[in-house]
Amino acid sequence: MPHRRRFSLAALARWELLIFVMLVATVTLGASLSGEFLTGANLGFLTQDVMEIALIALPLTLLIISGEIDLSVASVLGLVSALMGALWNAGWPMEAIIPVVLVVGALAGLVNGLLVTRLGLPSLAVTIGTLALYRGLAWGILGDKAVANFPSSYTNLGMGYVGGTSIPYTLILFVALAIVFGVLLRATPLGRSIYAIGSSEETAFFSGIRVKRIKLLLFTLTGLVAGLAGIVWTLRFASARPDNGMGLELSVIAAVLLGGVSIFGGRGALLPVIAAVFLIGGLRNALTLDDVSDDMLTLVTGVLLIFSVVAPNLAQRLRELLARRRAASALELGSEP
Amino acid sequence: MSGSTTLLALNRATKSYGAVHALREATIELRAGEARALLGENGAGKSTVVKVMAGVHRPDLGTVVVDGEPVVFHGPQDARDAGIAVIYQEPTLFPDLSVAENVFMGRQPLAKARRIDRRAMHRMVADLFARLGVPLAPEQPVRGLSIADQQLVEIAKALSFDARVLIMDEPTAALSGSEVDRLFGVVRTLRDRGAAVMFISHRLEEVFALCDTVTVMRDGAITHSGELADLTPDQLVRQMVGRQLDQLFPKEEAEVGEVVLEVDRLTREGHFVDVSFAVRKGEIVALSGLVGAGRSEVARSIFGIDRRDAGEVRVAGTRLRAASPSAAMAAGVALVPEDRRHQGLIMDLSVERNATMTLVNGLTRMGLIRRGSERAVATDWTARLQTKVHRLSDPVSTLSGGNQQKVVLAKWLATKPRLLIVDEPTQGIDVGTKAEIHGLLSQLASEGVAVLMISSELPEVLGMADRVLVMREGRLVAALSREEATEESIMFAATGQQMGVAA
Structure with a gap:
């Protein structure tokens, strides 16, 4: 069967391709701006610096594909960090603290999920609420102080590198999780259901997909991984503070959208999101090495984000316009039998 | 009253949607001081007539005539300016605004500095209500009004535009008896003051109570037009359905086995009440009735899309958990839903x-x-x-x-599946594929699948079904065997008319 090679697929793939091209361009830019950029030490640091964003982006990608959103992730990170500090101060061993705070992270996600699925509230509203709530809890738990005396055997995991290389320990954790989430999304019935729910929740429900249960699972997973990111953050900076990760949710969501995930659900993939995380991280790193100010960095991220939302939209409109033109001319030719 | 002037007419209007002829050379005249009924089965073309008159669609051929002059409506606004008002089954009001604001939406009377003159607006609306004899307060919010009251607001709105033609598309579907009486009182008042009324309803007793003349449609064409007094309900029903059964339905004989589906006193408040029936292995049972009778809702409840308020559903003897499509699927139930695009498929995938x-x-x-x-x-x-x-x-x-x-x-x-529920399985489908689907359903039944079919197409029901269950206004009102089921017997049950002659 000859003929048109999968046009629609190509159109879908185009944006994702652009992300990888932009990633390469960023690396080239970084290398040209500073000789330091491509050194192992800098790349290792760059990687470590985006790990929390990268971790949270994994479950959040799945959640956004399913048509929901979670704005409270950074607050969960802060809550977990504060709780770690408080429990350590209370004399708990790290072996007990880590599972407990992970459960708390998962519970925070579960609460989001229950409010969305049981009460039928929009996730945007729910998680704006819990964004404030969880951050408030973090302040309540630790107050206006920081806990910084974590044992170095643990903080090394957050800030250290695999013996003699520039590979951060946290990268290993991330790669393992990325594989799990990638396989989950691409090759399991759950992944299929996530796309189905995001494309048409009604059809998914009519097809026997347990829409609410799956959404609840995704919110819980998002909370769990945000909690994990809280542990990573706390150990990396060897500092538990209630304001850890303030505003990080915007960076994560920016990366997910830049990675081509549709904010309306139903579309997206994990690999381009990961590329987008490193694109943003690499760009920031390169500009920092070039002594560009922080304000400028935020501005560049913002422009990229708007571009990522607008570009596919413009492409779509262009396609529709062309299709209408074609239809109109076909009608003129074929009118009156 | 046939001597009075014609306010609005369609003259040999034809309208197609793709290959479907929704309207074929339809000619209808609406005269001042006259209430005309527009009757026909689902899909006969009544809605298309309304849409053409309301300026929503333009006819492909033929003309719309206002006061004897052919006109072209470029949109609903043009029709409204010509004095044509349409009242739909579901009022389209803004629930959070007041009654008066709704009536004057977009053309509120203005006071100084372009502020809305609330007092003038309320006074004008109060006048309108007084003319209609309706006890509604202008400042009342629409939210909380009954459907009936909302329709009266729509009528007041129409009057405020000086509407001379009032088209009512199944306005009584959601009304109680006394609300219908009040609505009819208002409509009669308008008619007697010289308005032309077109009334669409499936309830024949209402048609006889309100209308003077009648137009009957079938398959997009007008089949009868005349004085209502000349016809009996019996004759009207025959006018609506009287067509030949086509040969499209190759029904195979299937061996009917044990009970697969048992529906026992199933009730969902506001949708259907006390529905009980069974479907056996190898059997095709049709659930018939007018649109809005609650057929789809029963199917959705069986499959677990909607919850149920009372009663139970058993499949092969085991009770089905309520409100869980996955449980229904596990029990061997499948539902091919009515809305293919939004419930059956994910169009992007x-x-x-x-x-x-x-x-x-x-x-x-x-x-x-x-x-x-x-x-x-x-x-x-x-x-x-x-x-x-x-x-x-x-x-x-x-x-x-x-x-x-x-x-x-x-x-x-x-x-x-051991039970296949199909809701309007051939709606909007070409004739060839339709026959294939009918053949498939029949073959499935002969292989031992129990089939529950909802269909608004009577020929399809008569051609396919071993038994026909008829619903009217949320209740199961008749169970007809293949021998008893005719277009007339189903329509009589569906519209609540008594059979003229004992069958």
Whole structure:
């Protein structure tokens, strides 16, 4: 069967391709701006610096594909960090603290999920609420102080590198999780259901997909991984503070959208999101090495984000316009039998 | 009153949607001081007449005539300016605004500095209500008003535009008896003051109570037009349905076995009450009735889409958990829903993904989907249903309606259901595919599947069904055997008329 090679697929793939091209361009830019950029030490640091964003982006990608959103992730990170500090101060061993705070992270996600699925509230509203709530809890738990005396055997995991290389320990954790989430999304019935729910929740429900249960699972997973990111953050900076990760949710969501995930659900993939995380991280790193100010960095991220939302939209409109033109001319030719 | 002037008319109006002729050379005249009924089965073309008169659609051929002059409506605004008002079954008001604000939406009387003159507005609306004899307060918010009161607000709105033609599309469907009486009182007042009224309803007793003349439609064409007093209800029903059964329905004889589905006193408040029936292995049971009688709602409740308030559903003897489609699927129930585009398929996804959506859980090894099996299932079922697909990876939206419906059927037949519920299985589908689907349903029954079919097409019901259950206003009102079921007997039950002659 000859003929048109999968046009629609190509159109879908185009944006994702652009992300990888932009990633390469960023690396080239970084290398040209500073000789330091491509050194192992800098790349290792760059990687470590985006790990929390990268971790949270994994479950959040799945959640956004399913048509929901979670704005409270950074607050969960802060809550977990504060709780770690408080429990350590209370004399708990790290072996007990880590599972407990992970459960708390998962519970925070579960609460989001229950409010969305049981009460039928929009996730945007729910998680704006819990964004404030969880951050408030973090302040309540630790107050206006920081806990910084974590044992170095643990903080090394957050800030250290695999013996003699520039590979951060946290990268290993991330790669393992990325594989799990990638396989989950691409090759399991759950992944299929996530796309189905995001494309048409009604059809998914009519097809026997347990829409609410799956959404609840995704919110819980998002909370769990945000909690994990809280542990990573706390150990990396060897500092538990209630304001850890303030505003990080915007960076994560920016990366997910830049990675081509549709904010309306139903579309997206994990690999381009990961590329987008490193694109943003690499760009920031390169500009920092070039002594560009922080304000400028935020501005560049913002422009990229708007571009990522607008570009596919413009492409779509262009396609529709062309299709209408074609239809109109076909009608003129074929009118009156 | 036939001597009075014609305010609005359609003159040989024709309208097609693609290959479907919704209207064929229809001529209707609405005269001042006259209430005309527009009758016909579902899909006969009544709504198209309304849409053309309301300026929503333009006829392909023929003309709209206002006061004897042919006109072209470029939109609903033009029709409204010509004095034509349409009252729909569901009022389209803004619930959070007051009654008066709704009446004058977009053209509020202004006071100084372009502020809205609330007092003037309230006074004008109060006048309108007084003319209609309606006890509504202008400052009352619309939210909380009954459907009946909202319709009166719509009528007041129409009057405020000096409407001379009032078109009412099944306005009484959601009203109680006394509300209907009050609405009719208002309509009669308007008619007697010289307005032309067109009234669409499935309830014949209302038609006889309100109307002077009648127009009957069938398959897009006008089949009868004249004085209502000349006709009996019996004759009217025959006018509406009297067509030949086509030969499209190749019903195979199937052996009827044990009971598969038992519905026991099923009730969902506001939708249907106390519905009990059974469907046996090998049997095709049709659930018939007018649109809005509660047929789809019963199907949705059986399958677990909607919750139920009372009663129970048993499949092969075991009680089905309420409000859980996955439980219904596990029990061997499949539902091909009414709305193919929004409930049956995910239009953006490929044919393959759609076809395997219901059973992908069973195609895994160690939790991972076996791509080969997935493709094999999709290929197998699309081939068995002779679905015309270019390639399985194409979005399902690129297929024709008939082939889309086959994908929905494939997706459900692949689950090997013991009970198949189909809701309007051939709606909007070309004749050839329709016959294929009928053949398929019949074949499934002969293989021992229990089939529950909802259909608004009487020929389809009569051609396919072993038994016909008729619903009216949320209740099961008749159960007819294949021998008893005729277009007349079903329509009489569905509209609540008594049979003229004992059958």
